[in-house]
Amino acid sequence: MYNSYSILSAIVVAIFLQYVFSLSLTAQPAVESFFESSDSFFKKYTDDGKVDYQSIINDAAINPLITVIENIPSIDNQNKKAFLVNAYNLWVIKKITKEYPVSNVQSIAQFFNKKDVTIGGSQYSLNQLEKENILNEFKDPRLHFVLVCAAVDCPPITNYSFTPENLEEKLEQQTKLAINDRQFLKSMGNQYSLSQIFKWYRFDFGGSKQSVINFINKYKSKEIPSDASITYYDYDWTLNDLVTNIGSTLNGKSSNRYVVSAAIPKGQYEIKLFNNLYSQQTGESPNKLRRTFFTTTLTALYGLFNGFNVGINTRYRKVLNEFGDTTPFHVLGSLGSSGRQGITAFGPQIRVAPFPSLKNFSIQSSYVFAIGDELEGNGQKPFIDWNGATWITQLFNDHTISPSFSLFTELDFIIEDIGKSDKGALNRFSTPATVILSYFPVRNVTIYGLSSYSPFWSDTYDYFYQYGLGSKYQLNPNFEIEVLVNKFVNRFLKEANGNAATYNLGFRLTF
Numbered sequence: 001m002y003n004s005y006s007i008l009s010a011i012v013v014a015i016f017l018q019y020v021f022s023l024s025l026t027a028q029p030a031v032e033s034f035f036e037s038s039d040s041f042f043k044k045y046t047d048d049g050k051v052d053y054q055s056i057i058n059d060a061a062i063n064p065l066i067t068v069i070e071n072i073p074s075i076d077n078q079n080k081k082a083f084l085v086n087a088y089n090l091w092v093i094k095k096i097t098k099e100y101p102v103s104n105v106q107s108i109a110q111f112f113n114k115k116d117v118t119i120g121g122s123q124y125s126l127n128q129l130e131k132e133n134i135l136n137e138f139k140d141p142r143l144h145f146v147l148v149c150a151a152v153d154c155p156p157i158t159n160y161s162f163t164p165e166n167l168e169e170k171l172e173q174q175t176k177l178a179i180n181d182r183q184f185l186k187s188m189g190n191q192y193s194l195s196q197i198f199k200w201y202r203f204d205f206g207g208s209k210q211s212v213i214n215f216i217n218k219y220k221s222k223e224i225p226s227d228a229s230i231t232y233y234d235y236d237w238t239l240n241d242l243v244t245n246i247g248s249t250l251n252g253k254s255s256n257r258y259v260v261s262a263a264i265p266k267g268q269y270e271i272k273l274f275n276n277l278y279s280q281q282t283g284e285s286p287n288k289l290r291r292t293f294f295t296t297t298l299t300a301l302y303g304l305f306n307g308f309n310v311g312i313n314t315r316y317r318k319v320l321n322e323f324g325d326t327t328p329f330h331v332l333g334s335l336g337s338s339g340r341q342g343i344t345a346f347g348p349q350i351r352v353a354p355f356p357s358l359k360n361f362s363i364q365s366s367y368v369f370a371i372g373d374e375l376e377g378n379g380q381k382p383f384i385d386w387n388g389a390t391w392i393t394q395l396f397n398d399h400t401i402s403p404s405f406s407l408f409t410e411l412d413f414i415i416e417d418i419g420k421s422d423k424g425a426l427n428r429f430s431t432p433a434t435v436i437l438s439y440f441p442v443r444n445v446t447i448y449g450l451s452s453y454s455p456f457w458s459d460t461y462d463y464f465y466q467y468g469l470g471s472k473y474q475l476n477p478n479f480e481i482e483v484l485v486n487k488f489v490n491r492f493l494k495e496a497n498g499n500a501a502t503y504n505l506g507f508r509l510t511f
Helices: 002-045 052-060 063-071 076-100 126-138 141-145 167-179 209-217 328-332 489-496
Strands: 117-119 122-124 186-189 192-193 229-232 269-282 288-305 308-323 339-352 363-371 389-401 407-420 428-430 433-444 445-455 460-475 480-491 499-510
Touching: 002 063, 063 076, 063 117, 076 117, 076 126, 076 167, 117 126, 122 126, 126 141, 141 167, 167 209, 209 229, 209 288, 269 328, 288 328, 288 339, 308 328, 308 363, 363 480, 428 445, 460 499, 480 489
Parallel strands: 192 229
Antiparallel strands: 117 122, 186 192, 269 288, 269 499, 288 308, 308 339, 339 363, 363 389, 389 407, 407 428, 407 433, 433 445, 445 460, 460 480, 480 499
């Protein structure tokens, strides 16, 4: 015969088991819904390993996912690994949006160590979540290639959610992609420079140099020799921000060619090819004279250090003088005796971000030497360029007005024909000032208006000003195309009742 205590105990146990069972039934659809919702989130707000933080803030898109993570009642073993990977990446994004705009993860105090991450009602830091709850529990080194720390040197974030069904396949895939990425694992001959991940977490990969090499060689298409020299390159903590490739003013990665207000990151290359067609027409029929210059400028920069870039600048030019009713684009064809062409300048270039606290300010300077004879022309040859060297120093700064607008300013100091003037050291000195207002209607399109004024400081004061409209389309985060048309005015044109315009086509590649 049961006493009253035994009956009461049985009732309590039954209620408890029913509660636990109801929790598990509630948690299961919540977890499944989380995988679906997070997959939609990553597809919409990530691209090519970058995150569109500004759009996430505008849409408050991450908040429902974080609410699920914070309140999930329980996670069964089948779902736990995939759930925690997604939860980690989402919490990293959430913490960035709280501080945005920010250019560098490490500029956020205690970003990885502050216990402000909630999962199922329990508090963690990002470091605890990563090391204790994920890496230590599952002991899978491939997880290092799917846990993303919001920096450009992290393995790239995926545009999909990890699920129990796809996790094994995606762990293999992302590990292989990272290890065969030449920016993630760099080599020159028998010297290999590895990500700091292999140093910080070396015990996850076996602890020794050989065990790290053995792990890498499981996935690398061309194996590392056992006698290879191994070093670890400095980690670039610059934010993995997609918007910086589509018009934001942080980190110097904007797609708009004018928004170059910070140095490119260490180890990155930037190549620009900019074509400028300037054409002016003076006089009246049948004695109209059109002078047209087509200039192709090629610049290549390399991030030698964070905040310091080095490179080259070269200029190719065609010039054509014609009488009569002609078009500016005749210069692109055969020149005949009225034109000339050739490489006219070449020299070094640097870009410096001198103040770490001013991420959107930089100084660029190039010194190009004249190439060719009689560039300024004679009775038989037209002017094509200056006989002397040219030194250009540019100060760049930009400011985000709103998520859709940014304002860029530039002040240049230009000395032309150095050493070839009759007066000695220099010939022409000018200080152009430029203002550009950019508008970003959609993620990969920029529309901008430009206004520029340039005074020439010489015995006789001169000037020019120009204004125009441009647009840029970003094919992918590393390649972009730009077009720009400007109206051009100076004193000579006004006195001669002439007109002038520029037509521009630019390309920019980063890698």
